[in-house]
Amino acid sequence: MTDRAQHSDRPKRRRRDSLWAIGLFALVAGVVVRLVFTGLSGWPSAVLGAVAMAFWTPWLIQRVRRREATAAGTGPDDIPGMERQILKGAPPPADPVRRREMAALVDSRRRRLRRNRWWAFPLLALMFFGTSVLWFTAGSVTAGSLMLVFAVLFMTWLTWFHLRFDRRLTQMRRRLQS
Structure with missing residues (x-):
């Protein structure tokens, strides 16, 4: 080729x-x-x-x-x-070389995603909700409330994206195996 x-x-x-x-x-x-x-x-x-x-x-x-x-x-x-x-969610590539590359990328991403989720989510939650608590304790109810709303929205989005990406990686891996 x-x-x-x-x-x-x-x-x-x-x-x-x-x-x-x-x-x-x-x-x-x-x-x-x-x-x-x-x-x-x-x-x-x-x-x-x-x-x-x-x-x-x-x-x-x-x-x-x-x-x-x-x-x-x-x-x-x-x-x-x-x-x-x-x-x-596109179909896997037809070329065997590209399929192997895609499978290796999927496996690498799945390992990293699952290895880091146990500490990343709690740390991000602590950062965002902790910032909200700090604003409340500093006496700024408006800033604390805005940060709390942002924290809830961001953590909800992040959880949804994480689950969606994990599902897509699993689906792609299944398609690459068949």
Whole structure:
């Protein structure tokens, strides 16, 4: 199989998978969030903090992609497309090499998901609900209430997403075995 034919069946790299796009999004989101909390007068520190985040976020994502690509036996640019296939519940690839790569990625993700859930959920719950408690004890009922609502919504969404992703990984693994 030629090199060109080998790469023609790979999913096209999307703009949102680009590390530049991720960094730019981190920059804009960081500036907006900081300005919402500190006001327009705090724009210099908002920009500096967001620039640091705009460099750190793509670096971290690239590091994770490389680790997952090594575990799956594929390239880092293929990981986002494979993850989209899993999340959408798409049928498994027909190519035996791609099936093995997908199976390795699914197994790696399932191991990580199940290994980290015992500490990640309680820690996040402690962070979000604890922040709400701190606001209440500081005497700010409005901030405490808003944080409590945010904590409940975020933890509900996170639990739903976790269960959905675990179900999709299990379904994909079953489809890859058949």
